[in-house]
Amino acid sequence: MIRDLLKYVIMFVILVLLQALLLNNIQFSGYVNPYLYVLFILLLPFETPRYLLLFLGFFLGLSIDIFSNTPGMHASATTFMAFLRPSTIDLISSRDNIDANSSPRLTLMGFGWFMRYTLLLVVAHHLFLFFVEAFSLNAFIHTLTRSLLSAAFTILLIIISQFLIFKE
Amino acid sequence: MRSLLQFLARHYFVFLFLALEVVSLILIVNYNNFQRVKFLNSSNWVSASLFEASSNLTNYFQLRKINDELAAENAELQTKLQKLEVVEIFSRRDTTLNRDTTYRFIPARIINNSVNKQYNYVTMNKGRLDGIEQDMGIVGPHGVVGVVTNVTDHYSSGPSILNKRWRVSAKIKKNNYFGSLSWSGDNHEYAQLNEIPFHVELAAGDTIITSGYSSIFPEGIMLGVIDDFNHDSGANFYKIKIRLSTNFKTITHVQLVKNNFLEEQINLEDQNTND
Numbered sequence: 052m053i054r055d056l057l058k059y060v061i062m063f064v065i066l067v068l069l070q071a072l073l074l075n076n077i078q079f080s081g082y083v084n085p086y087l088y089v090l091f092i093l094l095l096p097f098e099t100p101r102y103l104l105l106f107l108g109f110f111l112g113l114s115i116d117i118f119s120n121t122p123g124m125h126a127s128a129t130t131f132m133a134f135l136r137p138s139t140i141d142l143i144s145s146r147d148n149i150d151a152n153s154s155p156r157l158t159l160m161g162f163g164w165f166m167r168y169t170l171l172l173v174v175a176h177h178l179f180l181f182f183v184e185a186f187s188l189n190a191f192i193h194t195l196t197r198s199l200l201s202a203a204f205t206i207l208l209i210i211i212s213q214f215l216i217f218k219e
Numbered sequence: 220m221r222s223l224l225q226f227l228a229r230h231y232f233v234f235l236f237l238a239l240e241v242v243s244l245i246l247i248v249n250y251n252n253f254q255r256v257k258f259l260n261s262s263n264w265v266s267a268s269l270f271e272a273s274s275n276l277t278n279y280f281q282l283r284k285i286n287d288e289l290a291a292e293n294a295e296l297q298t299k300l301q302k303l304e305v306v307e308i309f310s311r312r313d314t315t316l317n318r319d320t321t322y323r324f325i326p327a328r329i330i331n332n333s334v335n336k337q338y339n340y341v342t343m344n345k346g347r348l349d350g351i352e353q354d355m356g357i358v359g360p361h362g363v364v365g366v367v368t369n370v371t372d373h374y375s376s377g378p379s380i381l382n383k384r385w386r387v388s389a390k391i392k393k394n395n396y397f398g399s400l401s402w403s404g405d406n407h408e409y410a411q412l413n414e415i416p417f418h419v420e421l422a423a424g425d426t427i428i429t430s431g432y433s434s435i436f437p438e439g440i441m442l443g444v445i446d447d448f449n450h451d452s453g454a455n456f457y458k459i460k461i462r463l464s465t466n467f468k469t470i471t472h473v474q475l476v477k478n479n480f481l482e483e484q485i486n487l488e489d490q491n492t493n494d
Contacts, residue, residue: 101232109239116246123246130243134236183247 059095063111066091071118083197085204086125088115089176090212092133093169096154101137108133121184128180132172143167157213165213169206177202267330267374271344274330278471285471292360322437324358324474325350332379334407334467339381341365345475346373354435356476362441362464363387363429364473375475380442381407381467388433389442392426394419400427400442400461407467409446412459419457421448427461434484436476 070088077085092108099107112129116122140149144164157165181198182188227234278285327349331342345351347370357364357377365379366387378385383404389412390397398414412427425445431438446462478484 102235105232105235105239109243112243121247122250123243123248126246127240127243130236130239134232137232 055096059091062094063091063114067111067114067118070115075119083200083204085201085208086115086177086180087205087208087212089129089132089173089205090209092129092136093172093209094154094156095136096152097140097149098152104133104136105130124183125180127183128176131179132176135172135175139168139171143171157210166210169209173205173209174199174202177205267342267371270331270342274328274471278328281469281471284469288360289472321479323477323479325355325477326472326474327351327357327375329364329471329473330374331376332467332470334381337383337404339379339467340376341379341473342374342376343367343473343475344374346371346375348372350477351375351475352477354481355478356436356440357473358436358440358476359465359470359473361466361470362443363436364465364467364470366435367475379467380410380463380465387436387442388430389427390430391415391419391421391445392428392439397430397432398456408463410443410461410463412445412461413456415457415459416455417450417457421445421457421459423447434478434481437478 066088070086074085074087077083088111091111092104095104095107108129108131109126112124112126113122115125115129119125140155144160150159153159155165155168160168177198178195181194181201185194325345327343327345329341330344331340333339341357341364343351343357351367351370353367353370355367355375357366357379363380365382366377366385367375368377369375380387380400381402383402386399386401388397389400391412396415396419398412400410400412402410415421423445427442427444429436429438429440429442441464443461443463443465446460448457448459450457
């Protein structure tokens with residue numbers, strides 16, 4: 052239990068630093084900006100209390116905001132994503148194939164399940180984030196393209212990270 | 220009360236989510252410049268739209284009067300045009316044409332206006348997308364109204380003559396002595412002309428027009444007529460009371476004047492002050 056806690060704290064710190072110091076500087080042609088830090092919300096254990104999910108989402112987003120000088124923007128998007136997580140899990144899986152003590156891992160849940168799970172939540176997060184950033188529906192197509200391209204890149208990074216690090 | 224608490228407890232997840240989103244939104248609007256500007260601008264847009272809707276309604280009841288005014292203005296312009304055509308035949312065409320393109324006029328409607336404050340402003344229903352810029356003059360059918368200082372995409376606003384912070388360069392039509400016209404803040408029908416020295420001959424009823432020195436208005440736009448004048452002992456200048464030609468309580472349709480060479484003129488004048 053303590054070991055798990057420590058693991059998640061380290062993951063939180065590493066993801067925030069990775070995002071703030073490296074990934075925030077990546078911008079392909081002004082369109083694509085991956086936000087890998089959402090991986091933290093994806094990987095929290097199934098049994099995580101729902102209020103904790105929201106608070107963790109909020110503070111994760113806020114930490115990113117502090118680094119990128121955009122108070123509230125990432126916090127709102129990540130909270131939104133954390134809010135969607137329980138219903139997304141309900142939506143794509145049947146009750147019996149979830150072991151409450153485990154956490155959503157590619158190796159545990161299978162590629163198809165993990166892909167659907169990641170796709171839904173990351174796209175939701177990116178759409179929310181980019182539209183809050185634009186703060187209007189004026190350049191709708193432009194914002195939509197930006198969010199979907201970035202989401203694709205983020206998902207790619209998440210899948211790669213699963214194969215590289217979390218093999219166990 | 221009990222059932223309310225139960226309700227809150229059952230849906231605490233949703234409420235917690237909404238609470239955190241509200242906190243985020245407050246952070247966004249308070250700290251992020253871009254979003255703050257957008258947020259404030261859209262509230263401006265809401266208020267400006269309301270103003271426009273209400274003026275749409277009230278305008279309807281003044282249509283007859285507005286029609287009369289427009290017809291009168293039309294007639295006046297026709298007369299001027301006739302005179303100009305005669306002049307043009309006798310003068311060199313190219314020089315007169317060049318001078319005439321200095322100023323461009325854009326019609327607009329006043330959608331908000333006041334006369335009862337110390338600093339009165341007017342709002343027009345034309346904005347940046349219609350070619351309105353800062354420092355454009357506002358001219359009504361009976362003369363000068365004000366100047367544009369703020370422009371958004373669809374609206375513009377600025378002080379009218381009835382604003383104590385704003386002065387306009389004016390001159391007496393018959394002898395070209397110029398001074399500045401200002402408003403004292405009490406009566407919306409009268410203004411003051413300052414800086415006219417004693418030796419100038421004045422009479423009640425003399426016409427006051429714009430001098431053309433300010434580069435915002437072309438020369439010769441009506442401001443008002445002299446109502447009364449006197450001089451305090453020991454003062455160097457006349458105290459002149461001007462009856463304004465524009466009735467600020469009824470004005471609705473105006474034209475915005477753009478000086479195409481404003482920037483050029485200001486740049487030129489800046490070179491003088493650098494010495």
